[in-house]
Amino acid sequence: MTGLDRRQAELVQAWFPGARLVADMSWGLVDSTVLHLATGDEEIVVKAGGPRNAHIARDITAHETVVPRLAARGLAPRLLRADRDARILVHSYVPGDLVDDGPSESDPDVIQEAGEILSLLHSLGGYVDDTIEAQLISAGLKWLRKPTRIPAAQSALAQDYLAGYRPRPVWVVPSHGDYSGRNWVKTESGIAVIDFGRFGYRPRRQDFLRMFFRRWHDHPAERELFLAGYGEGAEADGVDWWIDVLREAVSTAGWAHKVGDEPFERLGLRYVEIALDALGSP
Structure with a gap:
């Protein structure tokens, strides 16, 4: 085959x-x-x-x-x-249609159910990890040392922010790693989640990043619906959040440039700028 x-x-x-x-x-x-x-x-x-x-x-x-x-x-x-x-x-x-770029993408029931499912996944265990925050920052810094199309001034500023961040122990949970509409299938009874190829144990907020990049920034009402479904424990604001957005944006821009995925690269470049604007001057 x-x-x-x-x-x-x-x-x-x-x-x-x-x-x-x-x-x-x-x-x-x-x-x-x-x-x-x-x-x-x-x-x-x-x-x-x-x-x-x-x-x-x-x-x-x-x-x-x-x-x-x-x-x-x-x-x-x-x-x-x-x-x-x-x-x-x-x-x-799983029979059905991908939610991404389809008529269900902005459906309030779909969005809220996606939040409920992620909350369930995150409830299935957890522990304190002393090193993951440092590892994530290190991964972002490595991309900044590789060829990217991130403007030089932004790259230098991102370097300053990531290098200056002080990682600490954090509670980690079972994490999908690419949680967004492109991995949700609309079925006859609701939605199902597919593709666990980026599974690992991470801070909860890591599973909100792809949705922020793909939908939430431009559709803030969807963020509120999702978090209402998720319930307590959601973290999607503050300095830690914006450092995560920056690190993820840098990694996205770098990886997409490496494999030649120009639309995904543009997404990463856009959110490098958005994260730097939110963080302000270091």
Whole structure:
């Protein structure tokens, strides 16, 4: 099958003999393959990665730990098969339409339900992490040392802000890592969350960043609806928040430039400026 190496193709054939391709849903930007297949009695999604792919391992970890709690309520796909060494997993197909750029994107019920689901995910464990804040800042600073299209003056100011930030221990929770409408599927009964390839344990506010970038800044009413669904514990304001926005914007602009995703790069560049304006003079 297209995009799978020999071992991955053999596993799919052994697990689901006679499965046929319905659609190739791969993005084509990184070494990930996502295939929608039909078997004799159900539809499935095969996700596989190349030798340097870290997303598949994270996805498997999510499905082996917290995602079953969501899947049991129809809020996420069910894991069917996985092989860490071969960098492949198979989960059930969630029928429906992606919320991103569709008619449901501004639907108040969808937005509020998305907040409720994220709150549930964040409630499934947690601990104090002494190092993650420093690691996140370090990652942002590394992107500033790589080729980007961030204007020199903004890059220097971002460097000052990130280098001057003083990380501290923080409570971390199960985090989706890319929580936004592009990973919400509108189903007959509500919405379901897909793609846990950036799963990890992070501060709660980390899971609000993608929504802020993609919707909240330009549609503030949606932020209020989402946070009403989420309930207590939401953090999306203050200096820590804007440092996170800046770091995420720098990383977005850098990564997108590296892989040639110009629309995503423009998004990162825009929010570098927005974050610097919000933070003011250092």
